[in-house]
Amino acid sequence: MSLAILALILAALLSCDGVVVQPTCNLKDNCNLGDNLLAGASSASESGDVSADKLESKIASIFEDKVNYSLKLFADDATTTILEYQTANLSQLHAAPPGNYTLHQMEQLSTTTMDDDEAQEVEEDERVYLYNIGRRFLALTQPFDSARNPDASSLCRRQMHQFLNALDNFDLWALKMHDASGKINSGILNGNINQPGDFDQCLGIQQRMKDQDADKDQGEDSIIRGQYCLAYAQPVLPHNSKRLQSFFKLIQSHGPFKSEFNDPGHRVPRYSLINWGLCVPSGCSARDVEFSVAEFLANQTASTGITFNVRVEPQMCQVRDQRPWDRNTTWAVRFFVLVLAVAILSTIYDRSTKSQSKQNAWLTAFSLDKNLRWLFSTSSAPGDIEAVHGIRFLNAIMLIFSHKSMAMFFNPYNNRTAMSESLGQPWTVIGRAASLYTDPFLLFSGMLTAYSLFGRLMKQQPIRLKNEYISRLMRIVPPLAALILFCTYVLPLWGSGPQWNLVVGHHADICKKNWWRNLLFIHNYFGFSEMCLTHTHHLGIDTELFAVAPLLILGLWRWPRRGLFTLLLLCTVGTAARYYTTIVNQLSNYIYFGTNIQRLFRTADYMYSFPPHRSTVYIMGILLGYVLRKYQNAKLSSLQLRLGWLVATACVLASLLGPAPMGDINYVYNSTHAAIYAAFAPIAWCLFFSWIVFVSHNGYTNKLTKLFAWRGFQVSTKLSYAIYLTQFPVFFFNVGRRRHIHHYYNFVSIILDTNEFISIFLASVALTVLFDAPFQNLKKLLIKRPSSAKVAEKDNADPSREKQDAPTTPDSKPSSTALLQPQHPHSD
Numbered sequence: 035m036s037l038a039i040l041a042l043i044l045a046a047l048l049s050c051d052g053v054v055v056q057p058t059c060n061l062k063d064n065c066n067l068g069d070n071l072l073a074g075a076s077s078a079s080e081s082g083d084v085s086a087d088k089l090e091s092k093i094a095s096i097f098e099d100k101v102n103y104s105l106k107l108f109a110d111d112a113t114t115t116i117l118e119y120q121t122a123n124l125s126q127l128h129a130a131p132p133g134n135y136t137l138h139q140m141e142q143l144s145t146t147t148m149d150d151d152e153a154q155e156v157e158e159d160e161r162v163y164l165y166n167i168g169r170r171f172l173a174l175t176q177p178f179d180s181a182r183n184p185d186a187s188s189l190c191r192r193q194m195h196q197f198l199n200a201l202d203n204f205d206l207w208a209l210k211m212h213d214a215s216g217k218i219n220s221g222i223l224n225g226n227i228n229q230p231g232d233f234d235q236c237l238g239i240q241q242r243m244k245d246q247d248a249d250k251d252q253g254e255d256s257i258i259r260g261q262y263c264l265a266y267a268q269p270v271l272p273h274n275s276k277r278l279q280s281f282f283k284l285i286q287s288h289g290p291f292k293s294e295f296n297d298p299g300h301r302v303p304r305y306s307l308i309n310w311g312l313c314v315p316s317g318c319s320a321r322d323v324e325f326s327v328a329e330f331l332a333n334q335t336a337s338t339g340i341t342f343n344v345r346v347e348p349q350m351c352q353v354r355d356q357r358p359w360d361r362n363t364t365w366a367v368r369f370f371v372l373v374l375a376v377a378i379l380s381t382i383y384d385r386s387t388k389s390q391s392k393q394n395a396w397l398t399a400f401s402l403d404k405n406l407r408w409l410f411s412t413s414s415a416p417g418d419i420e421a422v423h424g425i426r427f428l429n430a431i432m433l434i435f436s437h438k439s440m441a442m443f444f445n446p447y448n449n450r451t452a453m454s455e456s457l458g459q460p461w462t463v464i465g466r467a468a469s470l471y472t473d474p475f476l477l478f479s480g481m482l483t484a485y486s487l488f489g490r491l492m493k494q495q496p497i498r499l500k501n502e503y504i505s506r507l508m509r510i511v512p513p514l515a516a517l518i519l520f521c522t523y524v525l526p527l528w529g530s531g532p533q534w535n536l537v538v539g540h541h542a543d544i545c546k547k548n549w550w551r552n553l554l555f556i557h558n559y560f561g562f563s564e565m566c567l568t569h570t571h572h573l574g575i576d577t578e579l580f581a582v583a584p585l586l587i588l589g590l591w592r593w594p595r596r597g598l599f600t601l602l603l604l605c606t607v608g609t610a611a612r613y614y615t616t617i618v619n620q621l622s623n624y625i626y627f628g629t630n631i632q633r634l635f636r637t638a639d640y641m642y643s644f645p646p647h648r649s650t651v652y653i654m655g656i657l658l659g660y661v662l663r664k665y666q667n668a669k670l671s672s673l674q675l676r677l678g679w680l681v682a683t684a685c686v687l688a689s690l691l692g693p694a695p696m697g698d699i700n701y702v703y704n705s706t707h708a709a710i711y712a713a714f715a716p717i718a719w720c721l722f723f724s725w726i727v728f729v730s731h732n733g734y735t736n737k738l739t740k741l742f743a744w745r746g747f748q749v750s751t752k753l754s755y756a757i758y759l760t761q762f763p764v765f766f767f768n769v770g771r772r773r774h775i776h777h778y779y780n781f782v783s784i785i786l787d788t789n790e791f792i793s794i795f796l797a798s799v800a801l802t803v804l805f806d807a808p809f810q811n812l813k814k815l816l817i818k819r820p821s822s823a824k825v826a827e828k829d830n831a832d833p834s835r836e837k838q839d840a841p842t843t844p845d846s847k848p849s850s851t852a853l854l855q856p857q858h859p860h861s862d
Contacts, residue, residue: 177201177212180314183325190322193258193315196244207241211260214239214313225287225450226775230532231311233773236260237354237530239313259316263323263351264532265344267308267331268295272339287454288699291443293631295343298563300540301766302631303443311532320348349535359527366523373516373804376400395815405807409752409799412745419485419662421730422478424742425723427750429471434761434794435785436468437569440625441765442784444533446775453778458627458699462781463690466625466697469642470689472572473651473716474723479576480583480655481662481727487587488663499584501817506580508813510573510755511553512805517759518549518567525763534770541566541766558643562635569762571643578645579652586656601653608650609713615641616709623712626696626703633703641712651720658724668732675734682725685718756798756806764793 180186181194200208214236216229239260271278283289291305314323324346331342359367377400384401387393398404414420439462447453490497522545526538545566551557557565558574565571590597615621621637622629641647670678693711695701730739750757768790778784 178215178312178314178326178330180312180318180323180326182329183322186322186325187317187319189317190315190319193243193317196241196258197315200241207239207258210235211239211313211315214260214262214311216311219448221448223281223284224448224452225285225454226448227285227450228309228446228775229311230264230309230446230774231262231313233262233311233530233532236262236311236313237352257316259353261314261316261318261351261353262532263312263314263320263346264536265310265312265323265327265346265350266295266304267310267327268306268343269308270341270343272341284451287450288458289628290454290457291629291631295345297631298635300537300544301562301568302440302634304631305443309446309532316353320346320351323351349539352530352535363523363527366519369519370516370524373400377402377804377808395811399811399815400804400808402803405803405811408807409802410749412748414745414748419482419727419731420743420745421727421739422482423747423751424744425474425726426478426754427747428742429474430750430754430757432464433468433471434757436465436471437761438765438785438787438790439465440468441769444537444766444769445772447778448775449778455699456778457781458697460694460697462697463694465785467690467693467715468625469623470715470719473648473720475572476576476579476648476652477655477658477720477723479580480652481659482655483580483583484587484656484659485662486659487584488591488660491591492663497584502584503581505813505817506577508809508816509806510577512809513756513759513801514567514570514573515553516801516805517763518545518552521567521763522546522549525767529767529771531771531773533772536770537766538770558645562638562643567759567762570759571638572758575643575645575648576652579649583652583656586653587660590656590660598657601657605650605653608646608648608653609717612641612647612650613709613713615647616712617705620703620705621712622703622708623715624693624696624708626693626708627699627701628703630703651716654717654720654724658727661728662731666732670729670732670734675729678725678729682722686722689715689718689722753795753798753802756801757794760797760801761794764790764797 177198179194179198181191183190197208197211201212214232216231219226219229237260239258241258243256243258269282271282286306289306291303293299293302293304293306295307297304310327312323312327324344327346328342328344331344335341380398380400381402384393384398384403487497522542526534526542529538544564548557548560548564548566551560552566552570552574555574555577558571558578562568562571586597586601590601612623616623616637619636619640620633621641622633623637623642625634693707693715696707696711726739726742729735730743735743768787
C-alpha cells in the first residue's frame with residue numbers, strides 16, 4: 035500500500051537523533067527499506083555519537099541506490115525485451131526454440147493462422163506473459179488486502195481472494211480495482227497528501243464470482259462490485275523532534291485549520307486528517323477496511339513510536355446501486371412537482387385573463403409571470419430607504435465569499451502548502467471576518483421593524499401583534515421549509531463523489547432528525563454539530579429578537595427617556611457579555627490562521643448563535659429606526675457631516691484592519707485580541723452603515739450613498755433571503771461531487787467561480803418565484819392592511835398631525851401610504 039512510503043519517511047525522520055543506519059541487506063535483493071532503516075537504527079543506538087547529518091546522507095544514499103537500481107532494471111527490460119522467459123519453462127510450454135517474446139511478436143502470433151494446439155500454446159504463453167507483467171507491476175505498488183480483519187465475513191474473504199488471484203493473472207477488472215485506490219504522489223511536502231483515487235472507476239467495477247463461490251451466495255452477493263471507501267488517518271508524533279515537526283507541518287500545509295480526530299466534518303474541514311481513497315470488494319465492510327489500514331500502518335511504523343489513528347465510517351463506503359426511492363423521497367418529489375404544476379396553471383390563467391378588467395388575485399398568486407415581473411422590477415415606493423438595498427448587496431456578496439472560502443478547504447489540492455502560505459496573510463481578512471457580514475442584516479431587521487411600527491404609532495394606527503407575527507412567519511417559513519425538504523430528500527439523489535456522503539448525505543441525516551427545530555426557530559440553541567442547515571442559525575436569532583422587538587419599541591415610544599436608557603443598557607450588557615464569554619471560554623469570532631475547529635464550534639454554540647450576545651446590533655437598528663422617524667429632516671452643518679464621515683470611516687477601518695494581523699500564518703491565538711474583536715467590531719461595522727443610511731435618507735448624498743441607492747439593488751434585496759438560503763447547498767453540492775485533485779493558482783480564481791454564482795442565482799430565483807413571492811401574495815390577501823383612503827381621511831381630520839408630518843423635501847420623507855406597505859423583506 036502506498037501509505038507505507040509516507041510511514042517510512044516519518045519513521046526515517048524519527049530516527050534522526052544521532053543514529054547511523056547501515057544497510058543490512060543488498061538493495062538488489064529487493065529488501066524492505068523500512069526494516070533496513072529500523073535494523074540500522076537499533077544497531078547504531080549503542081554508539082549514538084554520530085551526527086545527524088551523516089544519517090541524513092546515508093538515508094539519501096539508500097533511497098538513491100534503490101531508485102537508481104529500479105530504474106536501471108526497467109530500462110534494461112524496455113530496451114531488450116518486454117519479458118524474458120526462462121528456457122526451461124518455455125520448453126515445457128511448447129516446442130518452439132527458447133527465446134524472448136516482445137509485444138510485436140505476440141501480435142504476429144495472434145494474427146497467424148494456427149491449429150487448436152498451437153492456439154492453446156500461444157494462449158498459455160500469453161497467460162505466463164501477463165502473469166509476469168503482473169508480478170512486476172505489483173512489485174511497485176502492493177495491493178490492499180481488506181480481509182485481514184479476524185472478524186471479516188466469509189464473503190469478504192472469498193471476494194478478496196478472487197481479487198488477489200485475478201490481479202496476479204492481470205485480469206482487467208482486478209487491475210481497475212487496484213488502480214482506483216489512491217497512490218502516494220510527488221509533492222508530499224507541498225501538501226499533496228490527500229489522495230482520493232478514482233471514484234468512478236471503482237464504482238464501475240462488476241465481476242461475477244467464480245462458480246464454486248457463487249453457489250454459496252444468492253443474488254447480489256454473487257457479484258463482486260467495486261466499493262469506494264474514504265479512510266481517515268491522523269499520525270501521532272511520539273516526541274517534540276523539531277525536524278519531525280517541521281516535516282509534519284509541511285505535510286499538513288501549516289494547518290490553517292487545526293482539527294482533532296473526532297471533530298465533526300460535514301460543515302468545517304477536518305484539515306489535519308489524511309484522506310485516502312481505497313477501492314475494495316463490496317463484500318468487505320467499513321470495519322474490515324479500517325482494521326486492515328490500521329494494521330498495515332502499525333506494521334510500517336513499528337518500533338518508531340509513531341502511531342496512526344484510523345477511521346473508516348460506514349457512510350463513507352459507497353457502492354453503485356439502483357435502490358428505489360423511499361416513501362419520504364417519493365412524497366417530496368411529488369410535492370415539488372405539485373408546486374410547479376400549480377405555478378404553471380396559475381401562469382396560464384394569468385395570461386389568458388390579462389385582457390380582463392379584474393383578475394382573481396387568489397388564482398394569480400403563483401403566476402410565474404406576475405412574480406417574475408415583481409422580482410425584476412426596480413421601482414421603489416416614495417418612502418423607501420434606498421441605501422439599505424446596496425448595503426445589503428455588499429454584505430451578501432462578502433458573506434458568499436466568506437462561505438466559499440470555508441468550502442474550498444474541503445477540496446484536495448496538489449499544492450495545498452503553497453495555498454496556505456498564500457492565504458496566510460493579513461489581506462485575507464475579507465474572507466475571515468464572516469461574522470461581521472451578518473450583523474448589518476440584524477441591524478436592518480431591527481431598523482425596519484422599528485421604522486414600520488413607529489410610523490403607525492405616529493399615525494395613531496392600531497398595531498395588531500398577532501398579525502405582525504403571522505405576517506413574518508408567512509414571509510420566511512415557506513422558502514425555509516422548501517429548502518429543508520429539498521436538501522433532506524431530493525438533493526442526496528442528485529450526485530455522488532468521494533465526500534458526497536459526508537457533506538450532503540450526513541447533513542441530510544441530521545435534517546431528518548432535527549428539521550422541526552428549524553421550523554420552530556429554536557435550532558440555534560442545540561449546537562452547530564447537530565444543526566440542520568447550519569447557515570440558517572441567523573434566522574433563529576433574527577426571529578427570536580423580532581418576537582421581543584415590539585415590546586422594546588412600544589417602551590421607547592411610551593417612555594422615551596427610560597426606553598432609551600434601557601436599550602443603551604442592554605447594548606452595554608451584550609457587549610460586555612461577548613467580551614467576558616470570549617475570555618473565559620477561549621473563543622474566537624474571527625477565523626484566524628490556525629483556527630482550532632473545537633474552538634470554532636464552541637464560539638458558535640456559546641456566543642455567535644446566542645441571541646442576547648447578538649442583540650447589540652439589533653437594538654442599534656431599533657434606535658436607528660427611531661432616529662429616522664423623529665429626525666427625518668435633520669439639518670447638519672458641513673462640520674457635522676465631515677466629523678460624521680470621519681468617525682464612520684474610522685469605524686469601518688478599525689473593524690477590518692484591526693483583526694487583519696490575526697490572519698498571518700505565524701499568528702498565535704490571543705484571547706484578548708479575540709475578545710476585543712467580538713465585543714467592538716460588530717458595533718464599529720454597523721455604525722458605518724448606520725451613518726450612510728441616516729445621511730442618505732435625509733438628503734445628504736455623495737457618490738457612495740448614490741451607489742448604494744442604485745435602483746438595480748432592489749432586485750438583490752428581493753433575492754437576498756433566497757441567496758442566503760441556497761448558497762451553502764450549492765457550495766457543498768460541488769464539494770461532494772469533486773472527484774480529482776486540483777491545482778491552486780490564486781484566491782480570485784477559486785472564489786470567482788462563475789458556475790457556482792450562476793447556480794446560486796438560478797436557485798434563488800426559483801425559490802423566490804415558487805415559494806417566497808406566492809406566499810407574500812397570499813399574505814396580502816389574508817391580512818388586510820388599512821386602505822390608503824381611510825388613512826387619507828384620518829389625515830384630513832387631523833390637520834395638526836398632517837402639518838407635523840409634512841416633509842420639507844419630497845424625497846426625504848416616506849408618504850403615509852408607503853408606511854402601510856412593507857417594502858423590505860424584514861419589514862413585516
